[in-house]
Amino acid sequence: MEAEKTGKRFVGKVAIVTASTQGIGFAIAQRLGFEGASLVISSRKQKNVDEAVEKLRGKGIEVLGVVCHVSNSQHRKNLIEKTLQKYGRIDVIVSNAAANPSVDSILETKESILDKLWDINVKASILLLQDAVAHLQKGSSVVLISSITAFNPPAGMSMYGVTKTALLGLTKALAAEMAPNTRVNCVAPGFVPTHFAEFLTKSDEMRNSLVEKTLLNRLGKTEDMASATAFLASDDAAYITGETLVVAGGMPSRL
Numbered sequence: 001m002e003a004e005k006t007g008k009r010f011v012g013k014v015a016i017v018t019a020s021t022q023g024i025g026f027a028i029a030q031r032l033g034f035e036g037a038s039l040v041i042s043s044r045k046q047k048n049v050d051e052a053v054e055k056l057r058g059k060g061i062e063v064l065g066v067v068c069h070v071s072n073s074q075h076r077k078n079l080i081e082k083t084l085q086k087y088g089r090i091d092v093i094v095s096n097a098a099a100n101p102s103v104d105s106i107l108e109t110k111e112s113i114l115d116k117l118w119d120i121n122v123k124a125s126i127l128l129l130q131d132a133v134a135h136l137q138k139g140s141s142v143v144l145i146s147s148i149t150a151f152n153p154p155a156g157m158s159m160y161g162v163t164k165t166a167l168l169g170l171t172k173a174l175a176a177e178m179a180p181n182t183r184v185n186c187v188a189p190g191f192v193p194t195h196f197a198e199f200l201t202k203s204d205e206m207r208n209s210l211v212e213k214t215l216l217n218r219l220g221k222t223e224d225m226a227s228a229t230a231f232l233a234s235d236d237a238a239y240i241t242g243e244t245l246v247v248a249g250g251m252p253s254r255l
């Protein structure tokens, strides 16, 4: 999607997107930027941050890049401080970082991997919001990025899926804690061929089996996730909080 085809729902607003130098996070950042947001993008590697900043600036987007490994407390605090120093406010936070370090069954997953999954996929979102909450504007919005695997964690990604299930509960609980000033919602993407999902989407056989699970006969695009996230973050969703939007081409999720 190009800038001229989007609305302008985020003019005058400041948005932080974590893990946003490629894939779904980058697409979300770009979409919010096209719609007028001043952006703060971040990820672990300075080089990736610099390249993503350059790409977004090349599209006319106002953006600050900060290195932030989401499970590093100093990095998280620095992300919020740099945002406030440069833009003086926070209107939108999209918590998008996740790790999927193992294909082991839950009962065979090492404790260190269980800790890493919890730290990055769940705890880091909570701690980032603890740092940010005092600075969130009235009418602000948080979007957590979960996964279709949250609903029925599949073999090979089961513990990762369970951490994504936790985000559905976290969305409800934080929506109650942060109301009425801040809305908290969640996007549960289906399968999108990014670097993260390469192990699932690179072989034709695996890819086709995932496509067959959709009603719309295709995998997701990063832009599909970006438009859903932008909707939930925007005032178009002003009466929606504590909800999860499944963006998975009709894959089985829930009633």
Ligand code: NAP
Binding pocket: 018, 019, 020, 021, 022, 023, 024, 025, 042, 043, 044, 045, 046, 048, 049, 068, 069, 070, 071, 096, 097, 098, 099, 120, 145, 146, 147, 148, 188, 189, 190, 191, 192, 193, 194, 195, 196, 197
């Ligand atoms: P991706 O294309 O591989 O991009 C990952 C991004 O996260 C990169 O910018 C990476 O940059 C950054 N990153 C990785 N670990 C980080 C950390 N610990 N702290 C900060 N940044 C980190 O991944 P993606 O597919 O867009 O996934 C994004 C989110 O969507 C995840 O929450 C994932 O669970 C969810 N999701 C994806 C799919 C899918 O099929 N792709 C489906 C459902 C849900 P650096 O290397 O520089 O850190």
